[in-house]
Amino acid sequence: MKKKVLSLLMCTVLAAGVVGCSSGGAGTTDGGNATQTSNDGSKTYSTDKITINIWDSNQQPGLQEIADDWTAKSGVAVSIEVIDWDNYWTLLEAGASGGDMPDVFWMHSNTAQMYMENGILLDLTDYIAADSAIVKDNYYEGVWDLYNSDGKQYALPKDHDTIALLYNKAIFEEYGVDVPTDDWTWEDMYEAAKTITEKSNGDIYGLALNTSNNQDGWYNLVYDYGAQVITEDHKGTTIGSDQGKEAMEMVRKLLTVGAPQSVVAETGTDSLFQSGKVGMITQGSWMINSFYTAENHADYAWAMLPYADTNGNGSCDSGERYSCYNGLGWAANAGVSDPQACYDLISYFCSEEGQIKQAKLGVTMGGMKGVSEDFANAFEGMDVSAFTRAEEEGDLYFRPYTRKTPVWEDALQQAGGFLDAWQNPEDPALMSTACDNAQKIIEDAIAAE
Incomplete structure (x- = not known):
């Protein structure tokens, strides 16, 4: 959520012609969908681990707990690494220019447009269309629209803040x-x-x-x-x-x-x-x-x-x-080997179940509307309702x-x-x-x- 100056050398990305190399979690292949779906609708993923980078250590424990819930359902392990704000963008830029890149990560309003325009983020549009858990009208409009470019959605709303x-x-x-x-x-x-x-x-x-x-x-x-x-x-x-x-x-x-x-x-x-x-x-x-x-x-x-x-x-x-108010977005590297697995993890974070748990754990207020009351009650002995009343x-x-x-x-x-x-x-x-x-x-x- 910090707002320091970012220097994104996207010309390097285009010159190198390299888009979205993975850090080895979901792989470094052509980004085709490697997930297999059985007749009963269950999914078998080709990857056994997804790596996530974030920059806020306060949120890591709660997000890991939510990720572990998804792991219990999917069988895919999730590792969340915290990198300080400045190094986060330095490493992400380096990954976009041909180095290693996490599978799933946060996007911010300062940088989203440049990443979206340069093919670095996985296009989530078709995945969202096939996902009944994600409905645009259920999320804060400003956060949803921030991560949309030329009609394509490149991140889902993680949260909003006041x-x-x-x-x-x-x-x-x-x-x-x-x-x-x-x-x-x-x-x-x-x-x-x-x-x-x-x-x-x-x-x-x-x-x-x-x-x-x-x-x-x-x-x-x-x-x-x-x-x-x-x-x-x-x-x-x-x-x-x-x-x-x-x-x-x-x-x-x-x-x-x-x-x-x-x-x-x-x-x-x-x-x-x-x-x-x-x-x-x-x-x-x-x-x-x-x-x-x-x-x-x-x-x-x-x-x-x-x-x-x-x-x-x-x-x-x-x-x-x-x-x-601002809001982070959950995004994925365009080059992951199993984009369906990465999308399904993002979808779980942003689903009603994931968003309510995020609020109840006091991680952040939701990117989904109507779940922030749980956040206001998450800090026993400290009245933080000023944040929810700011919008009410x-x-x-x-x-x-x-x-x-x-x-x-x-x-x-x-x-x-x-x-x-x-x-x-x-x-x-x-x-x-x-x-x-x-x-x-x-x-x-x-x-x-």
Whole structure:
């Protein structure tokens, strides 16, 4: 779920003419269907093992349990290997360029289009058509559509996520500040953070906002105030509009009472929070377990994200409280020897049975609609309903993307984008100029796609 810059050398893939070599689990053959189906409908697979790569160690135990359930039914062993985010994409790119590649793996909105366009992913379209367990309308539309290219489906929705506000009850109590509620606006968050920072003489920061983590941070304010990072047709942006500038002005104010970006870059928001140096952070549902199992977890609590009272009526109306949502996709290497086996595993992960168990185990919220209530009840003693209420009582928008998201996403974080404004939040003029620059950066990047 991290959003760092990815460099995909797809020209190397095309030049090499190599697509989807397997790591030896399902084999390195021509990708023909080697599964045999008997008269009674049971299947005999040609492979005895499927390898999976993921990047989140928090999810590995639960996903392995679900995979083991499928193994008990299929007779095919499943091995899940965790590789850190940066190395995950480096190794996957190397595999796409002619090296070893896992059989099944996660796809992300930053990279999906390039992988889909270059023949690296197994086309799941025909398998889905023959599978009664997978019905498009049962899944979150944004996640399903993300992994569709030219009418072909290359991944199935693994999950979806939302964003909430995490706070330290002990810090709020120590400095006499009321804890966050569902009635909080972003101005309320600013005032609370300001009070904590000032009363502690800077020993404790009221909040920490990592500007490089757009999905769980500043993107949400942009939508609350009525602008869009990327328009719904994926052909433009309104970040330089009056509404966009109002949103980013609020971001600027929050940065003035939070941990400096130099501190955040060195330590990270999660570490600052868990070390008791920060009163609040915003975070995604995929990170709940890290805080649930933390040493001081009894001091932690979740609330829905604040809202922007744009009409000034003192209540949260439709369109004033947004949470970004994103979703990973289960994909397979196009060159596996037994694509039916790989698809059947993916189908099981994404079936109602697999999705409900994923939620009950607290792995993540489902890519299938209607199963997230089980996720909210998975963390005994910690109320995480803010994540499910974000979509029940607020509004969702899908994480902004275009064909080459990393191009403009990276540029926004550099000099000439928002970097100067984020590092010098005391100057409102810098933020206004940055919004104008961001408008042009995104427009130019889309035009070049």
